[in-house]
Amino acid sequence: MKNYLHKSSTKVVLDHYARSPQSAALCLQRNMKEAEIQKVAYALETWNPLGEKANSIDGLEGYRYEAIDIIATIRIAPGSYSVEESIKQVLEQAFSIQPEEIPLSIAAREIEKILNTQ
Numbered sequence: 001m002k003n004y005l006h007k008s009s010t011k012v013v014l015d016h017y018a019r020s021p022q023s024a025a026l027c028l029q030r031n032m033k034e035a036e037i038q039k040v041a042y043a044l045e046t047w048n049p050l051g052e053k054a055n056s057i058d059g060l061e062g063y064r065y066e067a068i069d070i071i072a073t074i075r076i077a078p079g080s081y082s083v084e085e086s087i088k089q090v091l092e093q094a095f096s097i098q099p100e101e102i103p104l105s106i107a108a109r110e111i112e113k114i115l116n117t118q
Contacts, residue, residue, distance in 0.1 A: 003011050039114045040067035047107045049091055049099050057095075066090050073113065083115070084108035 017035055044063035059065075073086040081089065087108055091099050 014114060021051065032068065032075075036071060036114060037064065037067050040111055041064075041112045043107055043114065044070075044087075047103055049097060049103070049107075050095060067092055069094070070111065082108070083112045087111065 015017045035038050042065045044066055050057065050060075054060060070083075073081055073090060074083060084104060088099055088104060091097055
């Protein structure tokens, strides 16, 4: 299987996604390291942008799915979104929240370190 996260393969991933979103998402997830997913999820959980609402969200699983979405957003189109923009976009779409700027910046710096995207 090709590495669909490579910059030159971005168009292939996007074309593949247009034909089969589930298959492309699976492809991306396989190329993500489990350790990265866990570390990004932990950074989000430590920040906990939902606050008390987190306790009432079914299937939150410690921000695991949001971590996967953030990593995918950064890697599908490298350079299109900053880490901070990617986090903000995922959280806005997933939970309809506007993350606070300072905690968002702090979390983005931590996630940049995890993903080596600085």
